Amino acid sequence: MSMKSLLAEVSQLHYPRPPATLLQVAAFEARMGWKLDEDLRSFYLHCNGATLFAPLPDVNYHLLPLGRIERASVAIRGSEEDVDGSPSHFTLVDMQDTNFVILDVATPVNGCYPLLDAFHETYPDEAPRIAASFEEFLEKALRSGNRSFWLSDGPLEE
Template identity: 75%
Template sequence: MSMARLLAEVSARHFPNPPATPAQVATFEARVGWKLDADLCAFYLHCDGAALFDAPPEMNYRILPLDRIERARAAIRGSEEDKDGSPSHYTLVDMQDTNFVILDVASREHGRYPLLDAFHETYPEEAPRIAASFEEFLAKALRSGNRAFWLAD
């Protein structure tokens, strides 16, 4: 499914925030030191974060607004030390209870960042890949019935 269709579905059936402006995207990129890939840029210019399935604060999937994206080790471990996680891991989706879907901005493939599962009890020792891109992640999330699609039943 194309990003345009996915974004239309987010708008029609979920709880998107108002769009980020190009200036907000530029400020974010300057703050973090990396650029959004095409999927993420399209998403944030469409909506600066979103709750999927349920309205806040009840949602399981909360795609963070730009100003809430931070290094995963800071969000999960409250630390900026390398032992607490890679400096290239950034939060993207809050799954509640300090569990996140994160981006690995050092592992860009085909112009896109892979997404990883960051379970607070096993991160950083374990952070399995769950999607090769945000587009893949969003498509699977929207078909998940509000469940973490990458976890066993």
């Protein structure tokens, strides 16, 4: 499914925030020191964050607005020390209870940042890759039935 179709589905069936402006994207990139990949740029210019399946606060998938993305070690461990998490790991999706889906901005593949599972009890020692791109992640999340698709044994919805 194309990113355009996925974004239309987010708008029609889920809870998107208003879009970010080009100025907000530029300010975010300047503050973070890295640029959004094409998938993420499309998402944030379409909606500056969203929740899937339910509105806040009781939501599993809270795709963070630009202003809430931060270094994963800060969000999970309250630390900017490299021993507490890679300086290239940033929060993207709040899965609640200090569990996050994070980006690794140091290792883009085909121009896309991979997404990792950051379980608060095992991060940074374990952070398995769960999607090669935001587009892949979003498609699987939308088909998950509101489950953490990478932890689920059941089939995804069609």
